[in-house]
Amino acid sequence: MCTEPHPAARDAAERFLAANPGDPTTYPTISALEDEAVEALGEMTGLENPHGYIASGGTEANIQAVRAARNLAEVEAPNVVAPISAHFSFQKAADVLGVELRLAEVDSNRRADPDAVNELIDDDTVLVVGIAGTTEYGRVDPIPTLSEIAHDAGALLHVDAAWGGFVLPFTDYEWNFDHAAVDTMGIDPHKMGQAAVPAGGFLAREKRVLDALAVETPYLESTSQATLTGTRSGAGVASAWAAMDELWPAGYREQYERSQANAEWIADAFESCGYDVVDPVLPLVAADVPRKTVESLQSRGWRVSPTGSGELRIVCMPHVTRSMLESFAADLESL
Amino acid sequence: MCTEPHPAARDAAERFLAANPGDPTTYPTISALEDEAVEALGEMTGLENPHGYIASGGTEANIQAVRAARNLAEVEAPNVVAPISAHFSFQKAADVLGVELRLAEVDSNRRADPDAVNELIDDDTVLVVGIAGTTEYGRVDPIPTLSEIAHDAGALLHVDAAWGGFVLPFTDYEWNFDHAAVDTMGIDPHKMGQAAVPAGGFLAREKRVLDALAVETPYLESTSQATLTGTRSGAGVASAWAAMDELWPAGYREQYERSQANAEWIADAFESCGYDVVDPVLPLVAADVPRKTVESLQSRGWRVSPTGSGELRIVCMPHVTRSMLESFAADLESL
Structure with a gap:
């Protein structure tokens, strides 16, 4: 965060x-x-x-x-x-x-x-x-x-x-x-x-x-x-x-809109891969991805931290860009 | 500090x-x-x-x-x-x-x-x-x-x-x-x-x-x-x-020697102005300077903070130079 x-x-x-x-x-x-x-x-x-x-x-x-x-x-x-x-x-x-x-x-x-x-x-x-x-x-x-x-x-x-x-x-x-x-x-x-x-x-x-x-x-x-x-x-x-x-406020509003759109985009990507997703009401997505898949992603260099229940969790912070998420989604699909 | x-x-x-x-x-x-x-x-x-x-x-x-x-x-x-x-x-x-x-x-x-x-x-x-x-x-x-x-x-x-x-x-x-x-x-x-x-x-x-x-x-x-x-x-x-x-260690030793020498120098300066000084066993000097004198020094722009008992206290940190102390001592003498 x-x-x-x-x-x-x-x-x-x-x-x-x-x-x-x-x-x-x-x-x-x-x-x-x-x-x-x-x-x-x-x-x-x-x-x-x-x-x-x-x-x-x-x-x-x-x-x-x-x-x-x-x-x-x-x-x-x-x-x-x-x-x-x-x-x-x-x-x-x-x-x-x-x-x-x-x-x-x-x-x-x-x-x-x-x-x-x-x-x-x-x-x-x-x-x-x-x-x-x-x-x-x-x-x-x-x-x-x-x-x-x-x-x-x-x-x-x-x-x-x-x-x-x-x-x-x-x-x-x-x-x-x-x-x-x-x-x-x-x-x-x-x-x-x-x-x-x-x-x-x-x-x-x-x-x-x-x-x-x-x-x-x-x-x-x-x-x-x-x-x-x-x-x-x-x-x-x-x-x-x-x-x-x-x-404050214009720059933060813009950032919120960008982050929220990114969260919704990656939530859709998880769903189209067949994973259950916790609906991102704020720019934060948790998806029920098996531990083994998470480990494969980590071995490809993705730094992802899990929730307490083990879901894969992505926080759409300002440095998280759409192209980064696209590249992540491509890796996810390939597994 | x-x-x-x-x-x-x-x-x-x-x-x-x-x-x-x-x-x-x-x-x-x-x-x-x-x-x-x-x-x-x-x-x-x-x-x-x-x-x-x-x-x-x-x-x-x-x-x-x-x-x-x-x-x-x-x-x-x-x-x-x-x-x-x-x-x-x-x-x-x-x-x-x-x-x-x-x-x-x-x-x-x-x-x-x-x-x-x-x-x-x-x-x-x-x-x-x-x-x-x-x-x-x-x-x-x-x-x-x-x-x-x-x-x-x-x-x-x-x-x-x-x-x-x-x-x-x-x-x-x-x-x-x-x-x-x-x-x-x-x-x-x-x-x-x-x-x-x-x-x-x-x-x-x-x-x-x-x-x-x-x-x-x-x-x-x-x-x-x-x-x-x-x-x-x-x-x-x-x-x-x-x-x-x-x-560590050479640079810190040098700094200690410089700070300690500065502390002893300003302690001597306080004494020659007639103030009681707490002997600086480390690079920190406290001198029994009246509150009014301290206030005069502060009004000239010197940022000095007192001890709990009210002594004027100078910590000879790395940024405290001899010429700074000389200028301070000159102001002290003039009061």
Whole structure:
């Protein structure tokens, strides 16, 4: 789910390789760019006054969402309820933060099932997770319903839009801060946003969420730090800013349309070879291709990674071109 | 404590801006460079078969050391004992991981006091921390003694050499895996190592430490991930490798000698202006300059950050030149 950075993003990354947004007083320029990048992410996700920062990636955003919810709730044995389609970083968050992760079944369309989520919730639930563009099948959970369920239980709602966040603005899905009472969100410029790694995004509707993450920083001029890491990548921040400045919204819309068309094209190619395909509602295709065929493709140099259930999975990232897919489809047909 | 990356490190960073060492099967080249970088860090720290990885920085290394110790110990209410000179990232680690941080007084020379550490240890102590080059005064704790104390208590010993690790090999201090029974260490190529941000190092003597951090990664070809973040910076890894390939050991020795001479020079300059100076045992000077004078210097454009006790602090990083210090000293004298 990484891609070649946009030339403007690459250029910005190279100019800020030595800057540390973790120390805003010493590096005011990169700090100002970070503020602008967060504003841009807010605009993209329907949040007028976003609180947040450019994180190392989706894993950090997920860990921070769980951490903030845990810190704000102050219950003895906190738990988090997420669909089984959630990224494995929630397992990491659970281990790191000492919270229990409860995984709810998904419906027949691979989206979070609100009833299944509801059944796992109890008084110790501090956070409910919805995914806007699942890692394996590109599914968008019913975010408005999940937000109601979460708030009825006194929990926060976190939306993991790490991969989907840069394509969803061009779809009809209800997934963002404006569509529902979302509390926090992860959205990664370094995935479909075409920034250089590491450039994730962590957003919160309310300032108290960031406050719940802050620790004091005695020897820096700034007095507290809400990020998970300390020193952070100026290159990542600058390239996130530059990519959004260049591409939002027209460039991202164009990229979405190209990626979505590619996904539908390769889905058709799988089907005409006789394989079952999970309908690509976002630019991500999973097809039920036997392991042996996958291995033959890999031995021809194709780098494909499987889903947990073993399907062959193609993410139509910006660097994935139609001619690349044509060449892949030709190899697939020949097997 | 960041610096301009070495040209070789910058070049390598630019070449690997789009690679993700978090997915080693998809990106085998950067993964191989990471293995070599970890080997080089092992050589630098007296560890023949190092287990570890290139982290986002010292904060991640400290969090991971505490996390591994907590996970291996499996006690109900784990605590960590560190000197009060420990970096604030241990506060962050304590909050994130739900462990108690106990801070021990330092001796008159600002080094960890083994008796004070010993007094805070109990059956629930999972980790003792020693600092090899403190953030504020560049002090090196008595690592061999601390390792004995830790192991007598059934705890692990972590050495935070984030800043000091690239200068200590050229001193007589006992600080590394070969000098003492050190279990884990943080050592940052992106500080005195002249790599681009983000390039920290987390090292462990035993494989079980990394195993205690691993979570499963269902959709990646590799099967587990011991890092704190998910997607990681190929630029950071490549530039760490390139910097060490270029500079270890001769280039780093030269840099240490230049930085140390600069530190002693500016320490003398402070003294001749009548200010008390904390003797720079490593290339880091703290001087008791009144806040008003510091503000005057800042208003002239000098970016100086204070210690927790308010001393003016100058870290003689590679980009800090003698002529820069001469100009600073001239401004200081004129006030």
